[in-house]
Amino acid sequence: MEMWVFGYGSLLWKPGFDVAESVVGRLPGYARSFCMRSIHHRGTVDQPGLVLALDAVTGTACDGMALRVVPGQEEQTLEYLRERELISSAYVERNLDVQLTDGRVITALVYVIDADHDQYCGGLALEEQAQIIANAVGGMGPNTEYLFNTASHLTQIGLHDPALEWLHDRVKMLCA
Numbered sequence: 001m002e003m004w005v006f007g008y009g010s011l012l013w014k015p016g017f018d019v020a021e022s023v024v025g026r027l028p029g030y031a032r033s034f035c036m037r038s039i040h041h042r043g044t045v046d047q048p049g050l051v052l053a054l055d056a057v058t059g060t061a062c063d064g065m066a067l068r069v070v071p072g073q074e075e076q077t078l079e080y081l082r083e084r085e086l087i088s089s090a091y092v093e094r095n096l097d098v099q100l101t102d103g104r105v106i107t108a109l110v111y112v113i114d115a116d117h118d119q120y121c122g123g124l125a126l127e128e129q130a131q132i133i134a135n136a137v138g139g140m141g142p143n144t145e146y147l148f149n150t151a152s153h154l155t156q157i158g159l160h161d162p163a164l165e166w167l168h169d170r171v172k173m174l175c176a
Contacts, residue, residue, distance in 0.1 A: 003074040004108035005081065006098050008032045008064035009052035010146060012153040016084060017077040018070040024157055025066040025098040027110060030054040032062045032161065034129045035122040036113055040087050041140040049136030049143035050129055052150065053091065053113035055122050063159045066098050066108055078109070085111045090119040130167055134174040144171055 005011065006027055034050040043049025054062055069077045085091050091111040098108045113120055124132075136143035151168040154161055 002071075002106070003069040003077065004098070004106045005067045005069065005077070006064055006096070006108040006110040007067055008054060008062050009150050011067065012065055012157070013149045015067055017067075017080055018073055019067045020070045021068040023066050023068075023100045023102060023104075024063065024159065025100045025106070025108075026061045026063050027054070027096060027098050027108075028061045029056060029058065030062045030110075030112060031057040031060040032064070033122065033163065034124070034133070034167070035120060036090055037119040037121050038136070038138055038143070039119065040138060042138040042143040042146050043132075043136040044138060047136055048119075048132070049138055049146075050121070050124075050132050051143075051146060053120075054110065055113055055115065063161075065157060066100055066106060081109070081111075088117075088119060090114055090117040126163060126166055126170070130170040130174060133167065134171050144175060147171055 035055050036051050036053040037048035038051040039045045039048050092114045094110050095107050096110045097105055099105050133143045133147050151164050
């Protein structure tokens with residue numbers, strides 16, 4: 001059986017596993033936003049950063065990239081992703097249907113936010129998000145790098161995310 005992973009943030013530019021196929025896809029019922037405080041990768045406990053997560057929002061959809069894992073590497077990929085994505089249990093692992101641009105509907109492994117977790121911070125104003133991202137640094141580097149790489153890769157694959165684009169421009173200004 002094929003294993004697919006849905007990328008909407010750092011998995012777009014740093015999957016960390018071998019990809020056999022990548023196709024733009026849409027995940028209904030979820031919105032991409034900086035709604036998770038990062039206390040490991042892009043911030044610290046004392047100065048949390050922000051990372052993207054998928055928040056369940058009726059009537060929305062998130063456009064991202066469906067990544068098919070190289071056959072035979074499913075088990076090691078799942079182990080890697082769990083170590084990377086479930087570091088603080090703020091994400092929940094789900095298998096959800098994704099509509100690919102080529103017409104296929106696949107089931108993909110998706111990491112969504114647990115809205116009851118302490119790191120959840122949905123609803124922050126964009127300016128507040130920009131201020132946090134401009135100043136946070138964690139074990140994997142500056143929070144700005146995460147934002148800039150994600151925005152760049154969304155543009156490269158032809159996806160438009162107005163909030164992310166606004167944050168990109170505002171954080172660039174703050175860091176100038």
